[in-house]
Amino acid sequence: MKKKADTVVYLYHNITFMETSEHDKRKCPSHLSTSECTKQLLPVKDALDILSGKWKLQIILSLTFGKKRFKQIQREIPGLTPKMLSKELKELEVNELASRHVYDTSPVTVEYELTSYGKTLRPLIGELHKWGSKHRKRIIAKSGR
Amino acid sequence: MKKKADTVVYLYHNITFMETSEHDKRKCPSHLSTSECTKQLLPVKDALDILSGKWKLQIILSLTFGKKRFKQIQREIPGLTPKMLSKELKELEVNELASRHVYDTSPVTVEYELTSYGKTLRPLIGELHKWGSKHRKRIIAKSGR
DNA sequence: CTGAATCCGCGGAGATACTG
């Protein structure tokens, strides 16, 4: 968890802050002012970071169907290794999209669950789905298959 | 441009097709049926592919402000090399989000422009922006800076 | 100016094995 690296600070949430003093035009499209950049571009990237990647979406989708245990999720998503699952779940937790509950059984039971905040992603995913469907149809039509 | 690789076909649009015959549970979350997977997951991924990556968003954003020449775009986006810009623009073209016009001057002039189809991304980006902004505020508040 | 070609290094992710 780095603290500072040049003019940009990365937090563990994957959120990029601009150091107001000196970032200027260097990390930002030059047709935007500094504040415009922060306002326009970064939030979109934040949202994208949450959803993109090879597994995130599938994990989120899996959790929308209810509480799941670690192994359960892994079984549902072919090819997903424990290392990756662990990493992704941590990110979801840090961003408060999923919650982790440990039950003191033996061996341990851990359940993951989408938080109510996590469920606010629904409409966004809906929009992605809407546009994606149209796009898919359009492209398939073109390539004539 | 591969044609077939196992049960999945990748086209140059980055669209993933399922071979209906045998993909079954192998490339898909097992809690979804084959058709469900195609219907639910893939379109969202399509949309995500269009927008994610280090440069795509900035390029699209740059083009929303009007026609631009190659070098012009590059100048506006710090750190963007011609190789990457070229690659990204090709993808946008292939997906019909941007169009390329060559003018027979000397040296050559090439202009890029968002297609009207490309502009249909607007609401989607708007949604990403909306959610991303909220998320950003939430996380910043938590980490108390 | 608008790219294409080449080289190369780093980090992300897979495979495998291991621990509490």
Add this chain to the structure above:
DNA sequence: CAGTATCTCCGCGGATTCAG
């Protein structure tokens, strides 16, 4: 079961150079 540790490999993307 729920992860961690270690190793390895590959490919993205940066830097640089060249061509039309």
